[in-house]
Amino acid sequence: MAPARGPGNTEVYVHEIERTTEYADFIQKLIAFHEKRGTPFEPEPRLPTMHGHVHVDLYRLYKAVIEKGGYDELNKVQKAWGLLAGELGMHYVDSKGMGQLSFQLKQDFYRYLCAFWIQDQYGKEPPPREILEQQSCASKHGPVLTRTVENFKASARRSGEETPTKEDRQPDSTPASGNRASGRLREAPPQRVPFQPETGPSRQTRHASSQHGTPTSNASHNTHGAQHNHLLPQHHNPNSPIHIIQAQQNALRGVSSSYTPANSETASRLGESFDPRPLITVPLRPVNTPGNNPEEFSKRQRQLRMQAAGLASARPVMPGAGFDGPNIYTRCLQSLRSGIPAEQSFALNHLVKISYERGDKYKFESFLGLAEGLIEKGLEIGSLFHDVDWQVAYFGEQDSSNIAVLDGLNGTDDILERIAKLPRKSVLDYMQPAEFSDRLLRITESILTIRNMVMLVENAIYMAEVYPLKDLLCIVLHLPNLEMLVEVKHFALDIAEQLTPWLMMDSTDPLYQTLLNQLGSSDRGTILTSMRAISRISMNLDATNKLQNVPAVVLQNIMNWLLLNDEELMDACLDFLYQYTAVVANVESLLKAVDMEHVVPHLVRLLAHGAKRVKEDKILEPERKAPCSEEVASLPQDLQEQLTNTDEPTRCFRWLQSLFEEDSESHITQIAIWQAYQGSFGALAGGVRNTLSAADFIRNVSHVFVNARAQIIRGPGEGQRFIIEGIRARKSPVDYETKEEYMRCQWQVVKGPFSKRCNHFYLGGEKMWRHILAAHLRVTFSDDGEVEDKEITTFCDWLGCVKYPKPTRMKLSELTRHIKTHVPAAPKRSLTDGSEPLAKRQKRSYVTPAKAMTLAWEQTIITRDERNPKLEQAAGIPLSAVLVLRNIARNVVKTEAEEELLKQHEMGGEGGGWNEKLFRPVMVRLFEVMTENKALAGYITSLLQLVQDD
Structure with missing residues (x-):
């Protein structure tokens, strides 16, 4: 799969599973580990x-985490x-x-790899799954390597998962300044209300309630409370919510408001162990009383008066x-x-x-009798167009003399013969009585209900x-060709x-015979649905669909439909042919029919x-960048003459433009x-055109190249170095005006026992060619610039x-033609007047462009595997066509026509069999498709093997 496009249209690597042997072994280890x-x-x-x-x-994720030090690190x-995901x-x-x-x-590493990592890398027993896999990776329970049940519980208490004990609470004597320093509001101290058990009756009298607030009653309650103080349990917590609620209830019952609790330091702690009984929730049900429901009681009084007077109720109770x-x-x-028609319509x-x-x-299985009821309603359509009332019998052997009785147990084998014997009623297509239309509508709705329900696999x-x-399907599909029946016939085909x-x-x-007859229709929808229904016979069963006795006219129609520009129809025809040509006898019939x-x-x-x-560029060699050098090329002779007669600082500018170029990653x-500048113009010192000083020269470099700047660097183990960053020396000089590159003469010049290159630079191939000659x-040139061909x-010493x-x-002409192969041609210029030369738009000279090759191929519709997106699989009409061709090539050699x-x-007839006769004219095209279509290559290869083996 090609790399995906990321931000800025850049190629990014997309994560995929590398299904290697190491990966498979690792997954098996993980499966065994988690099962254990x-x-x-x-x-x-x-x-x-x-x-x-x-x-x-998971294998690459595991290795990547280990390389970075492990999960905890x-x-x-x-x-x-x-960053790891990236x-x-x-x-x-x-x-x-x-x-x-x-x-x-x-989270994936934590759940599936963390425990394995502990055992595999450290040889330790991983923590229990209750404190590892069953917890989220976001929980703050410390590193997994040091996690135990004890420190897990401790961290849980710190995180607030358990109720803090009495020792963990902040003491009540904490000064308020501590709260203010922590940024919190001052908290009110907890209320200490003593426990006051109720000793009186559960329900007080009106007199007692009216005297509730008297000092006498308060004193009595205080006396009872004082008597029970010595019975308080040892671990009683006066600050518990239940105790506070009980104290408030006791206060309402008449506890003295002037009661002062005893000093907690000198009080007995025998009552602290008392555990109050938990509150019991009692469901309440409203009871009708004359006060809250007067209408109900007035209704009851009215009924009693009417019964006493002997009068009947005005509104008798209806059944149900x-x-x-x-x-x-x-x-x-x-x-x-x-x-009942009205009920059936509903x-x-x-x-x-x-x-x-x-x-x-x-x-259907949830509603017994629904399928039979819908079918019986659909069979009523026969009585609208024929003199018959179809009935279904679900008992014993059927009486074949009565054609209207259908076998509900085994099906009616002679249903087509019975339909052919039925007399037809005279029915107008565009005008029917209201009763006829209503019956037809109810029948259509029953068949539509069946059609909608069989779309569910369980119902089918x-x-x-x-x-x-x-x-029922055979009866509906053999009805007269009327427009009023088009809809119900399509429903029947959908069911089939x-x-x-x-x-x-x-x-x-x-x-089966009924569906084959539908292929002679002129309705495209009927043809499509019928062909799909035939192609899918026993598709989900072990039995083989042989598709026998298909009429020759049907096969001829299918071949004609393949010529139409209708993808859906072509797809249905190819599916039918794939099933049909899988049987040798059918291939025999196909040879005779078409x-x-x-x-x-x-x-x-x-x-x-x-x-x-589809086109794709393949990089054969990546782009290369030449290293920078301290060696500066010498000026060509013509540039030397031009710049010698040029004043400063123009001469410096042009010299830099000719011999240097910008490069942010290089320096000199x-x-x-x-020294290179001095070597070019140092001999002019003392003349009228003196060279620049070193400081002025360095400043001029920044004027010519904007990004160039002088710097001082210090390398490891060496002293300071003064450099100019952002420029580099060219390999070959360029013309400072046209930016055309000079070419170096590489002819070997022999001087004594040594030989070296000429190394002179010339602008353009014509000047180089004349220089070599x-x-x-x-070679001597004439006055008109020509030479004698002798x-x-x-x-050639190039x-x-x-x-x-x-x-x-x-x-000489033969040698000069060869020499021109070493000399570059003149650069092409644009045909538009006033355009700049091509040399000015050239790329950087120090970069060798990448060598690429463009690949082009033919791609048809494909599909990708979800588990392996790189795998492209053929699909659609091309795949169906090659499968049909492969069936023909495999089975045509087994037919009687092959022997004849x-x-x-x-x-003495033409040599070869049917494969030679059918596939030899298209062999070139098959090889072309195999070469250019990667998705179909495997299928075409198997097809060619079948053809060539023959």
Whole structure:
């Protein structure tokens, strides 16, 4: 898979699972570890990234965490898990998404790898799962390596998970200044109300309640309280909520407000162990009284007076009053069975709605009799157009003399013969009575309900065993071709499409023959649904769908439909042909019904259906950058002459522009550039055009190159160095005006026992060519610039050339043509007047561009595996076409037609079998598709093996 595009249209690496042998062994170890530990384990957890969900490679995550020091060390570094996610190829642009991603990655390591990491890396027994996997990684319970049950409980108390003990509370004598210093408000001291048990009766009299606040009663209560003080338990907590509530209740009962509790330091602690009885919640039910419900009591008095006078009640109680009745499902089922038209209309109207809205849960097996009732209602359609009243019998052997009785147990095998014998009623297509339209509407709704419900797989499996439904489909599909019946026929075909994957049908099955007859229709929807229903016969069963006895006219129509520009129809036809050509006998019939020599080229043409041309650049050699050098090239002769007669500082500017260029990552020492300048113009000192001083020269460098600056650096083990950063010396000089690069002459010049390169620079190939002829080959030019084409004995001494290594007798024109191969052509200029030369737009000279190769291929529709996104799989019409071709190539050699063709060859006819005859004309195209279409390459290879083996 190509790298994904990140921010700024840059290529980023996307995390994927590398399914190596080490990865498989690691996952097996983790599975065994978690099974032994009793913790859940997910081998490939999913994480949401900016490029979609990715599956985490736990092996790479484990190695990456170990390299960074382990789980505990990684948690000490802020945003470490986010950086780790980026290194593993998980990306997010916004910080919110990256934070969620890093937390989930940390959680995956904590759940699935943390315990294994402790055992694998340190040889220790991991903490129990109750304090490791069953806790969140965000819990503050300390490092997992040192986590034990004891320190886990301690950290839980610190985090507030347990109620603090009495010793943990802040003492009451804490000064208020401490609270203010911590930024908190001053807290009120806890109230200390003594425990006052109630000794009086649970219900007081009015007299006692009226005298509740008298001193006498208060004194009595105080006396009782004083008597019970010595019975208080030892660990009684006066600050508990229950005690406070009881104290408040006692205060309402008459506890003295002037009671002063005893000193806590001198009081007895025998009552502290008392544990008060917990409060019991008693459910309350309102009771009707004359005060809160006077209407109810007045109604009762009125009824009593009427009974005493002997009068009957004005409103008798209706039967079933107060009962809500059955639910809507049972109501519809019973209404459908009643046979009453109004009730059936009500039931079918609601059944259609329920089947649409609750189709995922509305099942036939939950409502016994619903399927039979809908089928019986649908069979009434026969009486509208034929003189017959279809009935379903679910008992014993059927009487074949009565064609209206259908076999509900085994299905009616002769249903098509019975339909053919039925007399037809005269029904107008555009005008019907109201009763006729209402009956047809109810029948259509019953069939529509079946159609909606069989869209659920459980209902389709259930209805596949209800044989009267197949008879109903045959009856509906053999009704007259009227426009009023188009809708109900399409519903029947939809039902058949959902049932056929669960049915086994041979060539004599009435439903199979009925569906084949529908392929002669002119309705596109009928053809599509019928063909899909036939192709899916016994698709979900072990039995093989042989598709026998398909009429020749149907096969011819299918070949004609393949020529149409209709993808859905082509797809249905290819699915049918794939199932059909899988049987040898069917291939025999296909050879007799259609001209296969025209069909095969068309199927090969469909291999490129929807194809598009894809181009991709492959980098053969990466871009290289030449290292900077302190060596400065010498000025060419023509530039030397021009700059010699130029005043300063212009001469310095042009000299720098010709020999140097900007590079932010390079530098040159000040002494090297100054010596090079002195070497070019130092001989002019004392003349009228003196050179610049060293300080002025260094300042001029920053004027020519904006990013250049003088600096002082100190390397390890060396002294100070004065450099100019941001520039580098060119390998070859350029013209300061046109920016065209000079070419170095690399002809070998022999001087005594040594040889060296000429190293002269010339601008343009013409000047270089003339220099070689004149200076190195000693060729004389005439006044008009021409040379005589004569034979000479010489050789090419250009560096690295092996064309003429030894002296050879040749004509001068032949040698000059060869020399021009070493000399670059003149740069192309734009045709637009006034445009700048191409040399000014050239890239940096010190960078060698990358060598790339453009690959182009043909790509059809593909699909990708979710577990391995790099794997491209063929799909759609091209895949179906190659599968049909492969079936033909595999089975055509097994037919009787193959034997007859071989006999004709023995008698002097054309050689080869059917594969030779069908596939030889398209062999070139098959090889082309195999070469350019990566997704289809494997299928085409297997096809070619079948053809060539023959």
